[in-house]
Amino acid sequence: MKKVLVIGSGGREHAIVYQLSRSPQVEHIYCAQGNAGIAQLAECVPIADTNVPQLLDFALTHQVDLCVVGPEAALAAGVADAFREAGVAVFGHSRAATQIESSKEFAKQLMARHHIPTAAYRSFADYNEALRYVRSRNTYPTVLKYDGLAAGKGVVIAENEQQADLTLRDMLVGEAFGKGKVVIEDYLQGPEFSFMAFVHHHRVYPMPLAQDHKRAFDEDKGPNTGGMGAYTPLPFISPEEEQWALRHILQPVADAMANEGTPLTGVLYGGLMKTPEGIRVIEFNARFGDPETEVVLPLLETDAYTVFHAIATGNELPPLVWQQQATVGVVLASKGYPGTYKKGAEITGTEQFDGLVLHMGTTRENGHLLTNGGRVLMCVAHGDNIPQARQHAYDEIQKIHCDNLFYRTDIAYQAL
Numbered sequence: 001m002k003k004v005l006v007i008g009s010g011g012r013e014h015a016i017v018y019q020l021s022r023s024p025q026v027e028h029i030y031c032a033q034g035n036a037g038i039a040q041l042a043e044c045v046p047i048a049d050t051n052v053p054q055l056l057d058f059a060l061t062h063q064v065d066l067c068v069v070g071p072e073a074a075l076a077a078g079v080a081d082a083f084r085e086a087g088v089a090v091f092g093h094s095r096a097a098t099q100i101e102s103s104k105e106f107a108k109q110l111m112a113r114h115h116i117p118t119a120a121y122r123s124f125a126d127y128n129e130a131l132r133y134v135r136s137r138n139t140y141p142t143v144l145k146y147d148g149l150a151a152g153k154g155v156v157i158a159e160n161e162q163q164a165d166l167t168l169r170d171m172l173v174g175e176a177f178g179k180g181k182v183v184i185e186d187y188l189q190g191p192e193f194s195f196m197a198f199v200h201h202h203r204v205y206p207m208p209l210a211q212d213h214k215r216a217f218d219e220d221k222g223p224n225t226g227g228m229g230a231y232t233p234l235p236f237i238s239p240e241e242e243q244w245a246l247r248h249i250l251q252p253v254a255d256a257m258a259n260e261g262t263p264l265t266g267v268l269y270g271g272l273m274k275t276p277e278g279i280r281v282i283e284f285n286a287r288f289g290d291p292e293t294e295v296v297l298p299l300l301e302t303d304a305y306t307v308f309h310a311i312a313t314g315n316e317l318p319p320l321v322w323q324q325q326a327t328v329g330v331v332l333a334s335k336g337y338p339g340t341y342k343k344g345a346e347i348t349g350t351e352q353f354d355g356l357v358l359h360m361g362t363t364r365e366n367g368h369l370l371t372n373g374g375r376v377l378m379c380v381a382h383g384d385n386i387p388q389a390r391q392h393a394y395d396e397i398q399k400i401h402c403d404n405l406f407y408r409t410d411i412a413y414q415a416l
Contacts, residue, residue, distance in 0.1 A: 001027030002305060005059050006042065007049050007079060007092075008070025009033045011331075011360035011378045012290035015297045016068055017042050018358070019304035026305050030062065036369055037359025050077040059088050066091065066309050069266070072149055072287050076102045080265070089312040090265075093286050097262040100253075101269075101286040104147045104183040111281060114256045116249055118281040121185035123147060127172040130182055134164045140187075145283075146171050147181035155224065155283075157187065190275040191414060192282060193234055194292045195245055198320075199254050199264040200311045205320055206246055208299060209234045210292040211414065216338060218410045225338045226375060227291040229411030231328045231386060232299070236414070237274065245272060245279050253284070265311060294358050294378045295327040328389040328412045329380040330397060331360070332405045337374035345371045345404035352399040355381040355392065376405060386415040 002025050006017050014037050020026050021041045032055060034044030047054045049071050056079075059067055067083050069075055069092030076098050083090035099106040105123045110116070124130035134142060144167050146154030154177050158164035170176045194212060198205040212230040216222035250270055257264050269285035269292075288297070300307070301321040310317045334341035347369045350357045358380060361373015379397050383389030390412045397407065 001025065002065040003028045003062060004030070004305070005055075005062075005064045005067045006031045006070065007055065007067065007074050009035050009038070009049070010070070010290055011358045011375070012288050012293045013070040014038050014358040014360070015294045016070060016288070016304075018356070019297050019300060020068070020308070023303050023305040025303065030058070030064070032058070035359045035372070036362040036364040037357065039364070049074040050079075052077055052079050052082050055079060056082050056086055056088070059083065060086060064088060066305070066312060068092070068308050070287065072098065072101055072285065075266075075286055076149060089309060091308040091312045092266045093264055094262065097257060097264050098286040099262070100257065100264075100284045102149050104145045104283070105181060107284050108183060108185075110253070110256055110260075114252055116252060116281060117278065119143070119186040119188050121183050123181045123183045125172070125181045127168055130168045130172060130184065131165055133184060134158075134168070135161065140164075143185045143187050144168065144171070145183040145185065146177045147183050148177060150177040188273050188275050188280055188282070190273045191236055192271065192273045193237060194230075194289050195242075195250060195270040195272055196289060196292065196296065197246075197250050197268050198307060198311050198317070199266065199268045200314050201258045201263040201265070202255055203316070204246070204251050204254050204268070205317055206242075206250070207296050208232045208322055209237055209242060210289070210296050212289065212292050213408060213411055216333075216408075218408050223338055225333070227289075227331065228333065228408045229328070229330045229378075230291045230295045231326070231389070231412035231415060232295050233326060234415065235386070241274070241279060245270065249279070249281060265314075291329055291331055291375075291378055294380055295329045298356060298380065299323040299325060299327060323382075325382045326384065326386045326389040327380060327382050328386065328393045329358075329378050330393050330407050330411050331375050332377040332379065332397070332400065332402070332407045333375045334361075334371050334373070335404050335406050341374055342404060343370070343372050345402050347371060347376070347400065347402040347405070349400040350377065353379060353396045355379060355396055357400075371402065371404060376402075386412050390416075
């Protein structure tokens with residue numbers, strides 16, 4: 001029987017822990033740091049996800065058989081490198097491979113070298129040079145991306161010069177996300193979607209496609225968030241288009257990373273867009289997407305420990321088996337998110353939800369479940385089709401009560 005350490009504390013990690021808890025091979029799950037929902041399935045450990053020495057010491061002391069890394073910050077901190085060097089099987093990319101997410105410029109240069117279809121771009125470290133370039137183009141909307149990790153909030157679509165100026169000043173002078181560059185790229189139009197795959201070096205195992213909703217409010221209004229909900233499958237992407245994206249984007253990127261000495265060992269997440277000119281890359285992530293994981297991973301019927309361990313150790317996987325169901329997940333977030341919000345509001349009724357309630361930002365005090373983050377819960381429901389799954393999710397959400405939560409009422413509207 002196996003012991004597993006999962007690193008992270010959000011809904012993505014709850015979905016990972018949930019899948020591992022269903023494996024007959026797994027005896028005990030630890031989670032650093034976890035949350036109130038994860039604590040029902042795993043032993044939560046108070047170690048920060050970027051505290052590499054403590055995480056490794058814990059894994060060695062407790063003779064962990066496998067580590068699964070959730071957050072990009074942990075990967076960028078070199079958690080996987082340290083575990084591999086110590087001989088602990090770890091599902092997660094090296095710090096060097098994580099650059100495909102942690103540096104937008106690295107990803108853009110890789111795609112240019114290997115002819116991966118994406119928007120034209122230039123990158124700048126100097127505010128004045130960047131502003132001169134934007135003014136010289138005078139083309140709006142234009143896309144401005146912080147060249148580093150920004151928890152899903154480092155992208156601004158500037159509608160005019162004033163907004164572009166404020167964004168560049170914020171990122172390059174104010175260093176809103178830290179010291180770094182800004183990538184300026186052409187604005188592409190079309191529906192976005194997420195294509196995740198398990199990857200070990202040249203081997204790529206695709207997962208079901210999903211789409212998330214970034215804006216805070218209905219009708220895609222309000223500020224960008226980490227994601228307010230997600231669903232799968234996607235009616236607007238044909239099987240042929242999915243295969244095209246696998247052959248011309250995900251597989252070539254995995255091959256390029258391996259050939260250039262930064263092989264992938266974990267999840268490759270393609271943030272893609274279906275434009276009138278064809279499918280293009282918006283961005284890559286080096287880990288499971290959040291909230292897409294919460295609707296995709298529960299559909300995996302193949303033993304999760306087998307999958308994670310095979311990727312971690314380079315063993316070949318059997319064909320993955322996925323439930324052929326529609327899944328819709330709705331995020332319940334603290335009022336004020338993604339801006340300022342309060343913590344500590346009591347939540348009741350989660351145990352009444354007929355489906356899967358995955359915790360994103362919760363804690364438990366004196367037996368009471370409390371909000372402890374911006375995104376708090378992800379309520380996931382299945383159905384034979386999107387309308388059925390969607391209706392079920394929204395019906396069941398009415399059973400959950402909290403004075404300080406809000407949610408979008410139009411998740412998966414594109415699929416109706």
